Amino acid sequence: MTRVELHQKNPKPISWKGPILFLFAVIIFAGCFLLFRHYYQSTIRIEAPEENAGKKVVIQLPNGQEVYTYENFIFEKNGKMYYKGEQNRMDLTGGTIKYENWK
Numbered sequence: 001m002t003r004v005e006l007h008q009k010n011p012k013p014i015s016w017k018g019p020i021l022f023l024f025a026v027i028i029f030a031g032c033f034l035l036f037r038h039y040y041q042s043t044i045r046i047e048a049p050e051e052n053a054g055k056k057v058v059i060q061l062p063n064g065q066e067v068y069t070y071e072n073f074i075f076e077k078n079g080k081m082y083y084k085g086e087q088n089r090m091d092l093t094g095g096t097i098k099y100e101n102w103k
Contacts, residue, residue, distance in 0.1 A: 056102055059083075059095040067092065068102050 054071030061067065073084055074092070083090040 055099055058098045058100045058102060059092050060098065061092065061095045067095070071099075 052072065054073075057069060057071050057074070059067040059069065059074070067083060067090070069083055074097070075082055075084060080091060080093040081095065083092050
């Protein structure tokens with residue numbers, strides 16, 4: 001039997017070192033990524049300033065409708081009373097203000 005035949009008969013042993021090291025590196029990389037992501041997300045703080053809206057008021061309009069709002073959202077301009085919300089402005093001229101605790 002020649003050396004070539006002997007070599008072909010005996011299979012080469014499989015090395016597990018490469019796949020195990022690759023798997024270990026992937027696990028470490030994923031762990032570092034998750035740790036960094038958790039740290040980065042925990043450093044972000046969104047704090048809105050507290051708004052002092054004032055006392056609760058009920059405004060009775062001349063047509064009988066009522067508007068429930070807060071005192072600091074009402075302002076007067078040129079002798080007219082207005083409600084100023086986030087997206088709209090209402091004319092409340094002629095309405096009477098009552099200070100009531102509503103829910």
